[in-house]
Amino acid sequence: MLRACVIDLGVRWEQYLPLVEFAYNNSFQTSIQMAPFEALYGRRCRSPIGWLEVGERKLLGPELVQDATEKIHMIRQKMLTAQSRQKSYADNRRRDLEFQVGDHVFLKVSPTKGVMRFGKKGKLSPRYIRPFEILRSKDVASVKVLWRNHTSEEVTWEAEDEMRTKHPHLFDM
Structure with missing residues (x-):
């Protein structure tokens, strides 16, 4: 994502770094099946576009802890699934290196x-x-x-x- 912005924006790309960070933190990640912001804070980011959404529930006390614990467990499971998928992909393409005299x-x-x-x-x-x-x-x-x-x-x-x-x-x- 950053490489594409650097290519597109040219020499003044660092001015747009906060926007790139915001876009990354709110982009869906396949490995955890949600955006990093949602994984960290337990809810979707309320950008100006999302401020018109109504009906978000409020969590207090033990409900907040239980909800966070459930999210952490779910994220760990999804990370293990992604790790397993990536490992099998790498294992299928791995080959032993063999060198010859003169290499x-x-x-x-x-x-x-x-x-x-x-x-x-x-x-x-x-x-x-x-x-x-x-x-x-x-x-x-x-x-x-x-x-x-x-x-x-x-x-x-x-x-x-x-x-x-x-x-x-x-x-x-």
């Missing part, structure tokens, strides 16, 4: 709180680092290691289980 891959690096990596700290540190070439297929439980400050001629083969124990951050995927 280039990026190494995923998990950000560690308070640790400086690659010149950046925390959230700003890169999630993936440079492309590495796959040199050999792994049939044996060993890994080829290019140590920091060494040339490619000085690579060594190390036992994978020992490397996992000493350097678990290199294996986080």
